[in-house]
Amino acid sequence: MQQDRQFVTALARGLEMLAAFRPGDGALSNQELARRTGLPKSTVSRLSYTLTQLGYLQSEGDGGPYRLGLALLALGSTALAGYDARAAAAPKMLEFALRNNVSISLALRDGSDMVYLETCRSQARVSVQLTTGSRVPLATTAIGRAYFAGLPQHERDALRPLLAQRYGADWPQLETRLEQAAADYAARSYTESFGEYEPDVMAVGVHLPSLLPGQPAMALNASGPAFAFDAAAMRDAIAPALLSLRQQIVPNCL
Template identity: 45%
Template sequence: MGRQRRPAEGPAEPDPRQDRRFVTALARGLDLLRCFQPKDRWLPHQELARRSGLPAATVSRLSFTLTALGYLRHRPATGEYALAPAALTLGFRVLTNFELGRIARPHMEALAEQTQAAVSLGVRHGTEMVYVAHCRSTARLILGLDVGTRIPLAPTAMGRAMWSAADAGLRALVLRALQAEQPRDWPRLLEGLQRAEREVAQRGYACSASEWESEIAAVGVGVDPGDGREPLALTVGGPAARLQGALLHEQFAPALVRTGQAIVDAIQSGGWQD
């Protein structure tokens, strides 16, 4: 919402990983922590290696260090790891101080009840989107996701909505990362993002129906604070069997667009501080 596209702001930003100040070991340690999803409790060493894409020996060194610092817990009998309180505290501090969630929540709750669907607000992290606020309706069939959930950027309505509200520099950064991480899927991912850009220009919102998960459909809008910071994205989603056709595009999408604009207005009038 707000400005759907920002004008180009000069040449694309350089890849920070190529900067001599970039600490690869620190980045890998954070990548290891991000392997844990909301549903995970304990993960074995080999699963951490698989999810992170790091060599087993590197995972061993990183997990030992993170355990010593209190960010991971280790169960020697099984060789499994779990997030420890130090890691959880980092996330809770961010969410506690995330003023935008407080501003957006009343609008999101009203939309969730109106649509009887799940309403989510997310920010970009790398090539993923992270839920920072989530509202469920009283309906029985709704998405079981929650704050802290990470979903892929390119095939989802949330990611596509953020993409369509981003400036040229941010888009270039995301494209480089996607192409490097998923070279085989790159043409399909790029086509989906470009299609979303056209959709937003034509009707004001992005859509993803059974493209990320076959049973999920969602529509999304960008939420641009208007002060130069990255746009967020607001979505309405639920079972694809229900969210389709006129219900999705003629009822839910217009309500989503209005809610997104109401949140932008509230942010700009309330002086969001994060």
């Protein structure tokens, strides 16, 4: 990228700073931001000052620590509004979560991760706590595997180098699991991740094809705590219900 004359390095570094914040973070110091981004602390200090002046960060004192600023809310709301599938699916997702006592999420791919566009939870006291904007890995989650499995073969093949780069020495084993997930999906139209991403989370997922021209494919998952849902319950009750929900959202989906 550095040899690309069209690539603005300063802008990229500023975006790296914003991307360094994770769900659940409090305020972060320049030192912590430098550690997470790998940027020099002097660069981080200049970027945090600039981003604060523009409203993308908020400083809790002179020179930090910093929280994400309100200017990002406007960007996030605008981005979410661009996905019509989210608005169409949300009411049905909430009804599904309440009826089946699970959490349900809609996500699309960003790099080697899946990013949640919408999440609905049941009223159960204990539920999966991921929210809109959360990122989860593609290779080890039901929602990521469903996204992958539902893609045409050439698109799956195009993703492999990216996943191989992310997972390094672990990739051959994960690739085998993804291929098995794709084979299972072809046979039963859903994927599973039982305790692989989080030891106490059971999840099944389905692929959602692009609903409108120009919009990306997505995926849905339903998840619940392992103490409440064993593998049989997920396969016999939740997976068929999730397939039915997909049919409601995308009537012509096979």
